[in-house]
Amino acid sequence: NAGVIQTPRHKVTGKGQEATLWCEPISGHSAVFWYRQTIVQGLEFLTYFRNQAPIDDSGMPKERFSAQMPNQSHSTLKIQSTQPQDSAVYLCASSFRTDQDTQYFGPGTRLLVL
Amino acid sequence: GDSVTQTEGLVTLTKGLPVMLNCTYQTTYSPFLFWYVQHLNEAPKLLLKSSTDNKRTEHQGFYATLHKSSSSFHLQKSSVQLSDSALYFCALSPNAYKVIFGKGTHLHVLP
Structure with a gap:
């Protein structure tokens, strides 16, 4: 079992560019979560899918951020018109079924917006 | 609303001493509580998990007891090691969503 896979591991973008982050959950897991981690804000919940359907996106900034899960094997987080304050480590996690199951985190994508 | 509070941002102590990291929560549901540990440049990993009132849960020398009467799930270890240096997160799952x-x-x- 390869664990949760996130690509790329590092991404540098210029202000105003688009960034797309990829996550491949553990096979057989039906719940996928996205988080953003910074030193100042800590670990912030962004969004949650179960069986590919969006369940809770209350943490997503309403403008510029979007997430999709087109199939059970991957999810994407897209940030349009990136800003320096978007610089963070973006973590993806998966769990077997629900929030109350253990979450397995990927290694994260470190995004730097210049 | 639902919330979880960790009062200490930084705890520094000498190897071999006991430690307790505080975690309290608010919810009207019957929740699951978790402790995750994140070592430097690594992803968070589950350390402990519980939904049973007054039952001690242990793993890798760490232990915690969920006390619903006081809405607490403090993490403890009797003798910390250098390798325990990390970031510890308490997490609350009030329901399946x-x-x-x-x-x-x-x-x-x-x-």
């Missing part, structure tokens, strides 16, 4: 992480507590163990 939500999980809330605390701000995290940095544990720094000195030689």
